[in-house]
Amino acid sequence: MQTSFIDGDLVYRQHIFDVPLDYTKPNAQTISVFAREVVDLARQHDELPWLVYFQGGPGFPSPRPDSRSGWLKRALQQYRVLLLDQRGTGNSTVISHQTLAHMSPAEQATYLGHFRADSIVRDAEIIREKLGVKQWATLGQSFGGFCSLTYLSFFPQSVSRAYITGGVPSLTRHADEVYQATYQRVQDKNEAFFAQFPAAQAQCQKIADYLQDNDVRLPNGQRFTVEQFQMIGINLGRSGANLPMYYLLEDAFVDANGQETLSYAFLNAMLAEQSYQTNPIYAILHESIYCQQSASNWSAHRVRNSFPSFNYQKGDTFYFTGEMVFPWMFDQFDCLKPLQKAANLLAERTDWADLYDVDALAKNTVPVACAVYAEDMYVEMQYSLETLKAIPNSKAWITNEYEHNGLRADGERILDKLIQMADGVANLP
Structure with a gap:
């Protein structure tokens, strides 16, 4: 299902995709995932590269932009942007006390167990394939950065660039x-x-x-x-x-x-x-x-x-x-x-699946550019640097100019710097 509208100089297209609830049972129950495409009106028919945005959280929908501003302003200079409502949020199949009320506690727990980053990136991968996109860039803020590294672990061939702000997790720490x-x-x-x-x-x-x-x-x-x-x-x-x-x-x-x-x-x-x-x-x-x-x-x-x-x-x-x-x-x-x-x-629960493939990340070839905030209250800087040290072709901009919400506070500048950093990594001999 797809609908669209124009507001100002931007085109918005709404997409809804059916995806498996449980990827180990792809032919069983499905849920819906919503994503909003945003593109410059003057370039809507151009063959632009794509950028998919992973929201922080977990459990919150993607932004609802009402203008060309912040990081979106910079992204739209060269990308067609997809704002993903991660499963369970926004206009995707919603998780709330209302929607879970008909289930027993055990059923609720089983159901909720399918709403972590491993499932979120598999949703993104299905969406990429359905849109006919060969590769796309990812932008992950906070928990969205966690999702970005899960994506690089599972589907590195699908990612052209990975931009991360305030969201480089430890790969192994409890x-x-x-x-x-x-x-x-x-x-x-x-x-x-x-x-x-x-x-x-x-x-x-x-x-x-x-x-x-x-x-x-x-x-x-x-x-x-x-x-x-x-x-x-x-x-x-x-x-x-x-x-x-x-x-x-x-x-x-x-x-x-x-x-x-x-x-x-x-x-x-x-x-x-x-x-x-x-x-x-x-x-x-x-x-x-x-x-x-x-x-x-x-x-x-x-x-x-x-x-x-x-x-x-x-x-x-x-x-x-x-x-x-x-x-x-x-x-x-x-x-x-x-x-x-x-x-x-x-x-x-003790049998949570692995979210990161350390061996795969150790062989990474995708340019990864990260804003690491020195005084971040939510994501420990030393753990972020520990992780990036183990990922080739990654580069960190360590700054105390911003807090954890730097992307919201000054997104145009931050994303511009990350794009330049990633281009620099890509051009290394």
Whole structure:
């Protein structure tokens, strides 16, 4: 199925593809995967090379562009771009508490097990073949970079260039090692935030104490807890987030008939931060992106015990957490509660397939250009460099100019630099 429209000087074509749910059973159940093609109106009939974009996450759809801007502006100078809604997201067959409600927990766990990077890149490969594309470039942001290396592992002959921003994973390290590093980075970001806004520490303690002493409800009726409040620290790893976050804290309380209480505006903003409600793949499968023949067993939850400063008690210094997911989320978040048993089954699963072929990557011939952010809160720089050292024809731009969301903040410049880097690798004798 294909539809199209024109907006300004861009042509948008919508594609829907049927793909196997389980690639070990290609003739059994199928799901739909949606992808949006974007091309310069003046060049829509030209034989342009393709670039497929892998979104960060996991569990979030591709961008919905409304203009020629950011990284897309640079890409459209030479590419026909495909924005892939990874399986389970956006206009692809959706994963939510609603769509899984008819399944038993065991059925849910089995079904969800097919929504990792190994299946995502196989979807992309089927789409490439159906579009009649010989090779295409990949652009992977964050988790999308993980997908890019999975693609290079499985289908290197299908990739002409690989551009990665903030998303070069360890190929072999267990989730526990990843979170040991991540907690330290999150602690560093906390200290930088509270150094910049000294008054915020007392305000955060005041909010946390209020939540411990009172039954506070979010607009959806869900009880709001200290643990949930700490999770907005995921924003600390994004450029330009600190000041808005401070302003949000500053206005947290309101006087209601002589009594100080958390304002509806603040609570509504807190609910808006809980994307786990609408995008449960992130909560359910986040730790599995590090799992190969091993279980996560709620890694971030276990490793947190090595960092007691994140377990707030009255009188303690307050620390936000980051992008970690925890088992208690499935007790507290309304839209995750129906998926609790399935999430536990997946956390205990030990037979996850390999996501990377280390031997194949060691023989890589595809130019790989990566933006590695020196102060990245989500992806450990040393692990990224360790990986790239093992992949021939890869090149890293190590920079502290940007946070993890550099592609969103200054995408045109970043992609331009990566394209130049990859061309340089390709032209090496």
